[in-house]
Amino acid sequence: MSEQTNRSTLIAAAIIFGGxxxxxxxxxxxxxxxALFSPWLATGIGILFVLAVFFIFWLRGRYQRRHGR
Structure with missing residues (x-):
């Protein structure tokens, strides 16, 4: 892996981790x-946050496969 690829990976990881x-x-x-308004909506927001974590890493892996990294 080149220096540019390592730097790009590090920056992407830092942005994802920070977010x-x-x-x-x-x-x-x-x-x-x-939850003051709707406990079901609050539960949905929590579930969406957890799913978003997996979605981000799925997108990152897909991008890397397409670009041969």
Whole structure:
């Protein structure tokens, strides 16, 4: 792997990790606020956050397969 590929992978991992960290930090507050109106909607938001994590990594893997990395 070239230096540019390593740097690109590191930047992508940092962005993904940062996004998950920020999202995970605010998720309990968001869920508690939404649960005041609808516990089902709050549960759905939590489930969507977890599914989004897998979706991000699925997209990343698909991108890497298409570009031969």
């Amino acid at each position: 998950l960290l920020i999202g995970g930090y605010f998720l309990p507050d968001i869920i508690n606020y939404v």
